[in-house]
Amino acid sequence: MRILITAGGTSEKIDDVRAITNHSTGQLGCLIAEAFLTQEITVDYVTTAQALQPAAQEELTIYTIDDTHSLAEMLDSLLQQHTYDAVIHSMAVSDFSPVQSLSQEQFLDKINQLIVRQQPVTKEDLQLFSESTQAKETKISSNTDQLYLVLNKTPKVIQQIKQRQPETMLIGFKLLVDVPKEELISVAYQSLQKNQATYVLANDLTSIHNGQHHGYLVNQNGEVEAEATSKGQIAQLIVKAVTKHV
């Protein structure tokens, strides 16, 4: 039995010294990996340099990525090399990646280019703000009172998984912040359907603190099949769901 786990959070470069990061300690991913490894299941573990990593052992291979692009390439390569019984995608992946940064002067200049045309601005015109004004800077100058960052949506990496391996069991994660339980379950279910997942672990940031971590395992009927109140319990839920299913 071979399992692929992603954990930690991606980081998208703004310049050579700054990045937009998605918070994730990687602690939950470690516990999930360790729970599988205890049962002598082979684990391929994709994570970032900043995240906590499970202790080295024979059945474990760790692969390190940084941004959404390198994650997509790594998953592509692993899914071509191996057949996985299950993929547990717990990594917090950036939804947006910076494409342009503008000083106040550069931003003003672009707006005034649109103003002189004297006609309403459409979505297509916004392309102007993504176009570079000069050679790409290696470090953004701090010589402006305000900075404007333009970010593009990143491709949904999770959708690659079932496309590459329709037979694998996919467990996704959905983290929201301070929403009613019904909304959390409903959004998790939508994500399950969109990504052809078998389960989605739904959790709310406001229910993660002091060792507590409330999680709901949402199934393909949109129901909460199981519930956990700590990271350790979530790891156990997932191992149980996978070993029962495959």
Next chain:
Amino acid sequence: MRILITAGGTSEKIDDVRAITNHSTGQLGCLIAEAFLTQEITVDYVTTAQALQPAAQEELTIYTIDDTHSLAEMLDSLLQQHTYDAVIHSMAVSDFSPVQSLSQEQFLDKINQLIVRQQPVTKEDLQLFSESTQAKETKISSNTDQLYLVLNKTPKVIQQIKQRQPETMLIGFKLLVDVPKEELISVAYQSLQKNQATYVLANDLTSIHNGQHHGYLVNQNGEVEAEATSKGQIAQLIVKAVTKHV
């Protein structure tokens, strides 16, 4: 003798799960702290939860901050409580902090508000982009093809230091990326003058790799007083400069 060291990199929240971070492992700060501690000098060490930290010992106290605002408060409090012989400010501090995030629709709407006035847009009008469009979101929705982030310049925390303690010896850091040596030294010297530092350690990201770390200690005459090629050597340079000076 009592020394204040800042190390690591600040992180500015975009929402509850995303942040703009300044890369810094904190490794150099650890080596500097350890070099002072070896000489039984008391060290107050301000860093972030993500950065490497020196091993616990009697003369060392660690203070943890996350963003520029909490760094400013912490320094203010420490500089009021203690008199420092020297402050070594090696932390990578964010120059900008997010104040607003706009979806494509929200951004378009604001631009069109400016367009209907049929007059050139000035810096003052840009205020519109910082104004909130709705209750602050706890997690930015990914339901837009592009995202626009407006960031304000953060106050220069380093300037507080000599204002609070004119007698302390301040060592600043200047990291640039891929510039000629002359430019690096000149920018470091400007920063020294602006912040009333005694020395600035100038370094270029392209000269930091594989254990190598090229650094120039720029003095109050704008000259390179000493040079180092590793983090350990930089730590030694700084300890020597401080113990000679105070």
